[in-house]
Amino acid sequence: MQQLLFAIVTMVAGVLACAAYFFGTNWLLDRIFPSKGLSGAKASQNLRITNAIRPWLFMAPALLALAIYLIYPVFESVRLAFHDRGGRNFVGLSNFVWMVNDGEFRQSIFNNFLWLLVVPALATFFGLIIAALTDRIWWGNIAKTLIFMPMAISFVGAAVIWKFVYDYRAEGNEQIGLLNAIVVYFGGSPEAWVTLPFWNNFFLMVILVWIQTGFAMVILSAALRGIPEETIEAAVIDGANGFQIFFKIMVPQIWGTIAVVWTTITILVLKVFDIVLAMTNGQWQTQVLANLMFDWMFRGGGDFGRGAAIAVVIMILVVPIMIWNIRNATREMEGR
Amino acid sequence: MIATSRSPLIFVVHLSVLLLVALWTLPTAGLLISSLRDKDQLAVSGWWTALSSSEQNLIYRAPSPETQVERDGRFVITGNVFEGGAGTVSAFGARIREPDAFEPGQTADLGDGEMLTLQEDGSFEIVSDARMEGSRGQRIFFTASAPPRFTLDNYREVLSAEGIGASFINSLTVAIPSTIIPILVAAFCAYALAWMPFPGRAILIAVVVGLLVVPLQMSLIPLLKLYNGVGAFFGVPAKTYVGIWLAHMGFGLPLAIYLLRNYMAGLPREIMESARVDGASDFDIFVKIILPLSFPALASFAIFQFLWTWNDLLVAMVFLGTGSNELVLTGRLVNLLGSRGGNWEILTASAFITIIVPLVVFFSLQRYLVRGLLAGSVKGG
Numbered sequence: 087m088q089q090l091l092f093a094i095v096t097m098v099a100g101v102l103a104c105a106a107y108f109f110g111t112n113w114l115l116d117r118i119f120p121s122k123g124l125s126g127a128k129a130s131q132n133l134r135i136t137n138a139i140r141p142w143l144f145m146a147p148a149l150l151a152l153a154i155y156l157i158y159p160v161f162e163s164v165r166l167a168f169h170d171r172g173g174r175n176f177v178g179l180s181n182f183v184w185m186v187n188d189g190e191f192r193q194s195i196f197n198n199f200l201w202l203l204v205v206p207a208l209a210t211f212f213g214l215i216i217a218a219l220t221d222r223i224w225w226g227n228i229a230k231t232l233i234f235m236p237m238a239i240s241f242v243g244a245a246v247i248w249k250f251v252y253d254y255r256a257e258g259n260e261q262i263g264l265l266n267a268i269v270v271y272f273g274g275s276p277e278a279w280v281t282l283p284f285w286n287n288f289f290l291m292v293i294l295v296w297i298q299t300g301f302a303m304v305i306l307s308a309a310l311r312g313i314p315e316e317t318i319e320a321a322v323i324d325g326a327n328g329f330q331i332f333f334k335i336m337v338p339q340i341w342g343t344i345a346v347v348w349t350t351i352t353i354l355v356l357k358v359f360d361i362v363l364a365m366t367n368g369q370w371q372t373q374v375l376a377n378l379m380f381d382w383m384f385r386g387g388g389d390f391g392r393g394a395a396i397a398v399v400i401m402i403l404v405v406p407i408m409i410w411n412i413r414n415a416t417r418e419m420e421g422r
Numbered sequence: 423m424i425a426t427s428r429s430p431l432i433f434v435v436h437l438s439v440l441l442l443v444a445l446w447t448l449p450t451a452g453l454l455i456s457s458l459r460d461k462d463q464l465a466v467s468g469w470w471t472a473l474s475s476s477e478q479n480l481i482y483r484a485p486s487p488e489t490q491v492e493r494d495g496r497f498v499i500t501g502n503v504f505e506g507g508a509g510t511v512s513a514f515g516a517r518i519r520e521p522d523a524f525e526p527g528q529t530a531d532l533g534d535g536e537m538l539t540l541q542e543d544g545s546f547e548i549v550s551d552a553r554m555e556g557s558r559g560q561r562i563f564f565t566a567s568a569p570p571r572f573t574l575d576n577y578r579e580v581l582s583a584e585g586i587g588a589s590f591i592n593s594l595t596v597a598i599p600s601t602i603i604p605i606l607v608a609a610f611c612a613y614a615l616a617w618m619p620f621p622g623r624a625i626l627i628a629v630v631v632g633l634l635v636v637p638l639q640m641s642l643i644p645l646l647k648l649y650n651g652v653g654a655f656f657g658v659p660a661k662t663y664v665g666i667w668l669a670h671m672g673f674g675l676p677l678a679i680y681l682l683r684n685y686m687a688g689l690p691r692e693i694m695e696s697a698r699v700d701g702a703s704d705f706d707i708f709v710k711i712i713l714p715l716s717f718p719a720l721a722s723f724a725i726f727q728f729l730w731t732w733n734d735l736l737v738a739m740v741f742l743g744t745g746s747n748e749l750v751l752t753g754r755l756v757n758l759l760g761s762r763g764g765n766w767e768i769l770t771a772s773a774f775i776t777i778i779v780p781l782v783v784f785f786s787l788q789r790y791l792v793r794g795l796l797a798g799s800v801k802g803g
Contacts, residue, residue: 089591089592089595090591090594090595092595092663093594093595093598093599093663094598094599096599096663096664096667097598097599097602097603100599100602100603100667101602101603101606104603104606104607105606108606108610108705112703112705116703137618138620140614140618140704140705141614141618141620141623142614142620144610144611144613144614144618144704144708145610145611145614145615145626147607147610147611148607148608148610148611148675148679149611149626151607151668151671151672151675152629152630152633152672152675152676154648154672155641155645155668155669155671155672155673155675156633156636156640156641156672156673156676157633158644159640159641159642159643159644159645160636160640160641162643162644162647163640163641163643163644166643166644173647212442215442216439216442219435219438219439219442220439222432222435223432223435223436223439226439229439229442229443231785231788232443232446232447233442233443233446234784234788235446235447235450235781235784235785236446236450237729237784237791238729238777238780238781238783238784239450239733239777239780239781240732240733240734240735240751240752240776240777240780241733241735241752242733242735242752242755242756242776243733243752243755243773243776243777245759246453246755246759246769246770246772246773247449247450247452247453247773248449249759249769250449250452250453250456250766250769250770251449251452253766260466260467260468261468262464262465262466262467262468262469262766263468264448264449264452264468264470267468267470296446296449299446300446301795304792304795304796305795305796308796328431353635353637356637357637357638357639359735359736360735360736360752363735363756364755364756364759375639376637376639379639379642380639380642380736380739383642383643383646383740390643390647393642393643394643394644396639397637397639397640397642397643398640400637400639400640401636401637401639401640404635404636404637407635408632408635408636411631411632411634411635412628412631412632415627415628415631416624416627416628419624419627
């Protein structure tokens with residue numbers, strides 16, 4: 087409780103300090119370069135100066151935080167990737183050479199690509215189907231809320247939920263995990279799903295698909311509603327059936343949104359960490375880059391060089407999407 | 423749309439949506455139901471059988487021979503294997519190898535002239551002609567079907583003994599300031615990027631969009647080094663709440679600025695121009711007009727940031743540490759998964775406590791969440 091009180095006091099202090107900064111600098115700026123009460127050239131010159139300075143006062147705290155927490159680390163991580171475990175001695179490409187020859191790293195890259203192939207595709211596919219179906223029934227909104235709900239659940243919480251579904255008891259015992267109970271009911275024999283090499287990756291992916299489908303559904307549902315009615319009416323008049331309308335009229339009109347959903351989930355997949363840590367911690371050949379990186383950060387006192395090198399690999403995988411996003415955003419702003 | 427809703431396929435649509443909803447909710451439902459079940463029942467039967475009686479193989483140790491009473495020249499120990507609970511015995515035995523050798527009501531020979539009778543309702547009687555010896559009671563093996571039992575004991579246990587209660591406070595301590603502090607900082611920056619002309623604005627916006635997708639992993643090692651360095655230099659601990667609040671703020675800012683800028687840029691220009699004609703400065707316009715008008719966007723971001731900081735594991739593990747006192751809920755849950763892997767009564771109850779706060783936020787503020795998602799993702803359209 088005392089700790090919570092401390093948090094609230096700090097929070098209030100932080101907000102007040104923030105407000106004081108904005109009020110204070112703004113007031114100071116108006117005092118140093120007054121534009122009211124002065125006349126003519128002096129006033130307009132002062133106005134020009136304040137107008138040039140004020141945006142930077144408004145942005146300073148945010149830019150400072152971005153610089154410290156995101157921009158500087160990117161450069162520092164790249165630098166560390168070429169240095170040894172303590173970050174002092176330059177070692178050239180040896181961290182990357184180690185990486186290419188390391189079985190665990192190759193396993194992680196392979197698994198990450200599996201995740202990249204499967205999760206965005208399945209989540210977008212289910213999201214699209216559910217968005218299309220729920221639009222046609224009266225309880226569609228309730229259904230959407232329930233499917234959207236896993237979005238709020240933490241990856242760790244979801245891992246516990248699904249570990250319970252995958253729970254395994256030796257053959258002959260009563261199965262308390264849903265999946266094994268179903269398998270046994272249909273006459274199969276129970277399996278310890280998360281320890282089944284290769285296939286266990288897919289059992290972990292199910293968790294992320296389960297979480298992200300709601301996200302895809304919400305956005306695609308809004309996009310579907312934005313489709314002009316006339317195009318659909320025209321198709322109906324031409325005698326198109328439901329499937330044709332969906333796949334030939336509606337889907338092509340929302341390709342842009344589908345791409346946004348796909349890339350957003352792709353970025354998330356590249357960073358997947360919690361699920362793997364909680365379910366297997368990379369055992370049974372389920373290692374992924376983010377978990378491997380976390381592992382090297384602390385393994386044997388921490389190897390910052392190798393950890394940073396793995397982070398750089400993740401970053402390189404993100405860069406194409408980053409460029410695509412920036413180009414889209416810039417084009418959109420020019421259109422305004 | 424109009425035409426398809428009349429087609430006979432609508433029945434198939436209902437059915438498939440129902441199936442999908444079941445697929446998406448059953449895992450969570452299983453967790454919730456299991457966390458409320460009696461832990462002995464939870465361990466031996468699936469949660470979908472929670473409402474039916476469960477068969478269990480149990481062991482009961484009868485009271486020690488000291489409690490025997492003499493009746494009609496014989497020595498008797500009586501009791502009930504359910505100890506006040508309810509249930510039905512379907513079979514029993516006196517040896518671990520034959521736990522179901524006898525039907526209820528039959529009499530088992532325990533040797534040494536002792537006879538055991540166990541009734542269906544659980545009451546038993548051990549009878550002997552001679553005084554019974556020994557200090558420990560007879561073990562009775564029996565199969566019973568117990569009625570469904572629901573209890574809050576699991577929650578009571580995890581909140582106190584497993585440290586979930588303390589972690590709950592830690593999570594709140596991390597999440598609340600991490601949500602509130604960035605809002606003001608981001609709002610000022612977003613206003614400048616949306617409505618104040620200055621050279622380099624387009625580049626800054628592009629930088630923010632780019633930073634949206636920078637993986638957290640890039641920041642971890644440099645920041646860990648930085649924190650350690652700052653801690654050593656000033657002689658303060660490197661892992662503090664202030665440190666994690668600032669880290670969460672830094673990681674949340676790109677999204678906050680992006681969301682708020684898009685929203686503010688969409689506000690009508692006339693409002694600002696008429697205010698400026700009336701002699702209001704940028705500062706007044708922002709505080710008195712833009713900030714109140716941006717409430718929906720602020721709420722959207724606040725919900726995102728709260729869910730993200732509450733559910734976060736990685737940042738907390740790196741910047742707050744993994745000691746028992748500073749574990750947040752997600753970290754504690756990962757630890758329990760390791761140490762209490764098979765104790766589902768503990769795991770399910772703990773997991774439910776960690777997800778209940780986000781779920782409440784989700785169900786009460788879903789409108790803003792959806793709006794934020796749409797603003798953050800649908801570009802162009």
